[in-house]
Amino acid sequence: MPLALLALTLAAFAIGTTEFVIVGLIPTIAGDLHVSLPSAGLLVSVYALAVAIGAPLLSALTSRWPRKALLIGLMGLFTLGNLVAWQAPGYASLVMARILTGLAHGVFFSVGSVVATQLVPREKAARAMATMFSGMTVAFVLGIPLGTWIGQHFGWHASFLVVAVFGLIALLGAMALVPADIEQPPAAPWNRQWQVLLQPDLLRVYAMTAIGYGGSLIAFTYLASILQQMAGFAPKQLGPVLMAYGISVAVGNLWGGRLTDRHGPIIALAILFGLLSLVLVTLGLTMHSKPLLVMTVLAWGAVAFGNVPALQVLVLRQAERTVPDAVDLAAGFNISAFNLGVAGGAWIGAEVVTRIGLAATPWIAAAFTLIALALTGWSARYDSLPLRTTG
Template identity: 35%
Template sequence: MTKQLFPLALGGLAIGTTEFVIMGLLPDVSNSLDVSIPIAGHLISAYALGVVIGAPILVALSAKFPPKYILISLMILFTIFNAFSIIAPDYNTLLMSRFFAGLPHGAFFGVGTVVAAKLAKKGKEAQAIASMFTGLTIAILAMVPFVTFLGHHLHWRYAFGVVSLLGLLTILFLYLWLPHLKPLRSVTLKEELEFFKTIKAWHILIIVAVGFGGLFAWFSYIAPLLINVSGFDIADISYLMIVAGAGMVVGNISGGYLADKKDPVIASIILLSLMVISLILVFFFSDNKTISIILTFICGALAMSIGSPINMVMLRNAKHSEMLGAAFIQAAFNVANALGAFFGGIPLLFGLAFNYPSLVGAAMALFGMILCLAFYKKYER
């Protein structure tokens, strides 16, 4: 990773930490603010909603400015609203803080994706994008467990203090190390939006929302799967999440490398196919502890491996709309999160075991792979 890309990775670390740490702190927040855990769970949804709404809107409003100052402004917003979470006096205030903290998330990654590709050497654009997402994977691997531990043993508000500190450091290093680039928009907003009136644009976004949603069908219910099917103790879950996080670090790097060596659409087809196979294996073999640990690592790797290839697919096709396209990809990933959790939960409503969400996930990933194959045959052959 170059010094120029480091601020983008640091921003990814801050964003990944605030996005995922709330999941482990729900009981603490619930007790502190005197709300039920399902109600506290709306804090997760509020953040995701902020991402979906903020990504395209903030990019559309800011694209005429130099990307360095866009990224600094987005991180200032991110830091301010995470700081509000430290002092939020009640649940409703915290809910609004989470929503507003989510607004810059997708826009930061959207602008950062294009900036990383611009700063990369020719032929290594996907690896540069993967460098930015390294921060997100390290957040899942190390920072989220650490901040969750801090929140449990001190107070959950300390978690948002750490996130705010990471935000301040990101602002500093963006200012010091990110080069000055010209505004990335070369056309009017109206012309930029023309691409998103095409079937081609929505074809890419649906691949993400459905195909990547397959992994969220697995990941959303990973704790009860490992406890009730694999037979692990609840105390083991934090360690097993580190295994998944280690897989995500490896997958992020591997996905960037694969997308630079092969056509990114082909890379996406390969990775979605592996996702289908892995999720089917989870369904059949999760009752074996050793195999379950191995599959947790593999599925974690596949969870992040597709990020760089699918971003490259969007960048190559959204000519003159790259930043908006990358922002829409981030929104689509959050839609995938919601769809995966929803469809993965349906078998559980009928009393089926916790390995069944992975079977639903395999079906979603298969549909995403078929859509990806159709995209290749229609637009790239």
């Protein structure tokens, strides 16, 4: 593995920790700040919206910046945002800190995903992507359980201080390991870059990303609450369960990358969305049993995020053939789609919890995942046809 890819993975680990550590802290934050559980859950949506807005807009604005300098600057902004969260005195200031870190997150993954594929031969692009995004999955294994444990024992503020340290380590890794001579194609004029939004092939993938990735978040946002309220786990038992989930996510992410390289992104996505919908239905049936719920959570982790490398590789391939001078922006819009899915999933989850109840979240999540599976089947009809080119 190129050392530069290791640097990207370190940064992805830090970002993954700060994005989802909030899931394990939602009950704690809700109690400490005297806000409702759905209000605390919306901290996930706020972060995701900042990513969704920041990824395409800031990717376009920074398209002429040297890649290494941009990555270093983004990790500096990310670290600063987590320090603000560490010192946040209330809900409003915590929301502002989440917005700041979310802006850095969006551009990092839109640029980092392109850089990762440039570091390896084309036939290994999905595995390089999966390796970078494995930093996110390692965050599930180590960062999120650690942050949850710290939050429960030392207060949720301390969790963000630890994440800031992770961000600083990633910044130093980028300085030391990312080469300064990364190939950077000439950026298209501003008006031509936004032609990305006129490409039906790309728009179809963005819809698959938002619905397929975000659907799972309807239930995942309230995983800690499901474990406590539906199955009866004690707060101190959450860390081991979340760690087991994270290990499963790490394995599933790497498997998703290999599946994509072997069979192509469309077939990989059909397999992964089909399995995910099945697991979410199973979650709805097993959430009242501790042993069955743990086994379901492990299966959930194995398929929940394995679609990430397939979706991003599919976008890059489409963009290289339809808008080759705006690949960064096309990748940025897919990062937006991921996080619109996260924001929408968390918001829908909050509405489901408020209007129906916590137990309904897996069933609604399964329904959205089936919609993504249907979109994948639709895309399969066009996948073998020549892609449009802009003239």
